[in-house]
Amino acid sequence: MSEDPDAPFSPTHVVVLSELSQAEKETYFDLLIAAEAQFHQDYENNQVLADMRILGPGVKIETPMEEKKEDGPRLTPAERLAIxxxxxxxxxxxxxxxxxxxxxxxxxxxxxxxxxxxxxxxxxxxxxxxxxxxxxxxxxxxxxxxxxxxxxxxxxxxxxxxxxxxxxxxxxxxxxxxxxxxxxxxxxxxxxxxxxxxxxxxxxxxxxxxxxxxxxxxxxxxxxxxxxxxxxxxxxxxxxxxxxxxxxxxxxxxxxxxxxxxxxxGKAKDGAGYSVGMDRKPLELMLNRRECNYIAQTIFIRNRGEEIEQEKEMFNDFMQHIDSSMNAQGEVDSCNFMRVAVERYFITRPQEDGEAPPSLPPAPPSQQQRQEEVAVEEPTIEYDHPLLQAIFSGQSVETAEASYVDDVIQGPDFESLSAEVLSVVKDDLCDELTQRIHEAEQWGTENAKSERQFQDAIAEAVYKFDGMSKLVAEHAKGLFKGGEGGGGK
Incomplete structure (x- = not known):
């Protein structure tokens, strides 16, 4: 590292973050952020790099007093996220x-x-x-x-x-x-x-x-x-x-x-206790009752003073729920053990101002329930238009646009046009449709107050495109006929 801040930058030390402990990683990341280091991708070695100049011991860069007064404490990444x-x-x-x-x-x-x-x-x-x-x-x-x-x-x-x-x-x-x-x-x-x-x-x-x-x-x-x-x-x-x-x-x-x-x-073969497919999982880590009892005592039975009775009640409540979760072999999956632990803590922890204990969170809704909830909160519109049906059914917008322009070009408005003319017109229509829908999405994202209003903005853009495409077809036919007339027919 050069002690001259104006010297050419030639790194002499390399720090590989993956080789450091978590605490050391965080220290280096804070240093990189404070130095406003720029990250870049090294595709040849499949690495992410950041170059940073560190001055030698005792070397300082004088900062004008005006800049010192204006510069406040630098926000950490977490603080910026909080804002x-x-x-x-x-x-x-x-x-x-x-x-x-x-x-x-x-x-x-x-x-x-x-x-x-x-x-x-x-x-x-x-x-x-x-x-x-x-x-x-x-x-x-x-x-x-x-x-x-x-x-x-x-x-x-x-x-x-x-x-x-x-x-x-x-x-x-x-x-x-x-x-x-x-x-x-x-x-x-x-x-x-x-x-x-x-x-x-x-x-x-x-x-x-x-x-x-x-x-x-x-x-x-x-x-x-x-x-x-x-x-x-x-x-x-x-x-x-x-x-x-x-x-x-x-x-x-x-x-x-x-x-x-x-x-x-996925190391074990199918049939050895592992599930199959993308969501295969390893063998369950099971706890027997003695082990559950030991963990529960460590959690709850800590004091030997006046609170011992309350702690015993929490311990007994917890173990009753664990006993009901055990299989025929007297064991419980460690995942279920930890789930019960946090649920019971959530229910039994002391509440402020005499509030009633909270209820357990509701089970996650199924996909059908989610669709029903969305339908209740945001009534959707059943559009007859094929492009709108494709977009609002979850199909890729790019794919739906390309398919719809193909259908428009093959429709009666553009019949009798040559393949060469259709090719040019198709490219123009694709660009126009993409631009109109993109602008409608931007407007809807910034201004729409409901999902229905957002969909209406997209629908309006599509209907205006349909009207414009008819005008394009008439104009193209006129040029085509004019070209024939100019040819002496």
């Missing part, structure tokens, strides 16, 4: 998927706001990922979150009671409260993991779309349903810390790592 989360933004409520369907993401709008450009439609198409991919990412998120939360708890233990330290503690707690919400944490974590914005946003779309699809079958993996409740913020930060604590104890008792457990669920 975006608090900014009102109208979302369309649905997005086309990679396979041509529609994903209604209203239940996850808290995290969608963080990856959706303001007043713009997204170019991403969510992809359905395998259960193994989803579970590995979920357990990685839990691992990092629990490590961070327990680290924060440990830091508080070493503070003295001075006024200055207490003021700093209150300021830090307020900042943590704003950035501690689960959706912000996930996007911030993936940003540090992948770096490139496009990869981060596509990963978030794939994660929430896959989770939403998987949660319809809770028997496949109860972990997905629990994760979705955290995504929706039905469970708050207290339930999240509690769940991660129970999860940590469960891994310790089983001598297992949940993320590693999902590393390659």
């Amino acid at each position: 975006k989360a608090a900014t009102p933004q109208k979302l369309k409520g649905s997005i086309d998927t990679a396979v041509g369907g529609v994903f209604h993401y209203q239940r996850y709008e808290n995290i969608v706001k963080l990856i959706m450009p303001k007043n713009k439609t997204t170019a991403y198409k969510p992809k359905r990922r395998s259960l193994a991919w989803v579970m590995r990412l979920i357990h990685e998120i839990y691992d990092v979150r629990y490590a961070r939360d327990t680290s924060d708890i440990g830091d508080d233990e070493f503070e003295d009671g001075s006024e200055e330290d207490l003021a700093k503690k209150r300021e830090r707690e307020e900042m943590q409260r704003q950035t501690n919400v689960f959706p912000i944490f996930i996007v911030d974590l993936l940003s540090k993991k992948f770096g490139l914005k496009s990869i981060v946003e596509q990963t978030v779309w794939d994660l929430i779309y896959s989770c939403d699809d998987l949660r319809e079958n809770q028997d496949l993996c109860p972990d997905v349903e629990v994760f979705c409740r955290f995504l929706e913020q039905y469970y708050d930060a207290d339930e999240l810390l509690y769940y991660c604590y129970v999860r940590s104890l469960t891994q310790s008792v089983l001598n297992a790592n949940f993320k590693t457990h999902w590393a390659d669920p």
Whole structure:
């Protein structure tokens, strides 16, 4: 590293983030962000690179006093996400998927706001990922979150009671409260993991779309349903810390790592206890009653004072629900064990101001129920127009446009035109139709107050295109006839 800030940039050290611990990764990412480093893709080696100049020891660049006064404290990525989360933004409520369907993401709008450009439609198409991919990412998120939360708890233990330290503690707690919400944490974590914005946003779309699809079958993996409740913020930060604590104890008792457990669920042959297809999963990690009892005692029976009776009641309530979940062999799947733990904590935790305990969250709706809910909230219109039917049924807009222009060109308005003329006219019509629908989508995204109003804007653009195409046909025929007349016929 050169000590001359004006010297040519010639890197002498390389840091490979994948080889660092999570804490070291976060330190380097904060450094890269503070230096406003630019990321770029090395396609030859399949790597993401960022170059950054670091001055030698003792070398400083003098900053004019005017700039020093104007520059305030730099916001962290999580703080910028918190500002975006608090900014009102109208979302369309649905997005086309990679396979041509529609994903209604209203239940996850808290995290969608963080990856959706303001007043713009997204170019991403969510992809359905395998259960193994989803579970590995979920357990990685839990691992990092629990490590961070327990680290924060440990830091508080070493503070003295001075006024200055207490003021700093209150300021830090307020900042943590704003950035501690689960959706912000996930996007911030993936940003540090992948770096490139496009990869981060596509990963978030794939994660929430896959989770939403998987949660319809809770028997496949109860972990997905629990994760979705955290995504929706039905469970708050207290339930999240509690769940991660129970999860940590469960891994310790089983001598297992949940993320590693999902590393390659396809190793075993079919019939050996593994499910098949894209959502195959490894053998279940089971807990016997003795192990369940040990974890429950560790959770609940901590004090030996006046609260022991209340803790015993919570312990007995929890074990009754675990007993009812056990199979004929006296075992319970660790996923179900952790699900029951967070549900009972949510129900039995003390409420403020004498409030009644909350009810359990409703089961996720089936696809049919979702369609019915959308139909009740946003009555849709049955269009007779073939292009509108194709677009609103979830077909790719580009495919629907191309098919419709083909039909228009082959219709009676354009008959008698030569193939050469039709080829030119077709290209012009395709461009015109694409532009009109794109402008209607932009207007609807920014101004429509309902899904029906958004659809009406698209429909108006299509009907105006139909009128324009007839004029184009008449004009083309006139030119064609004029060309014949000019030829001496």
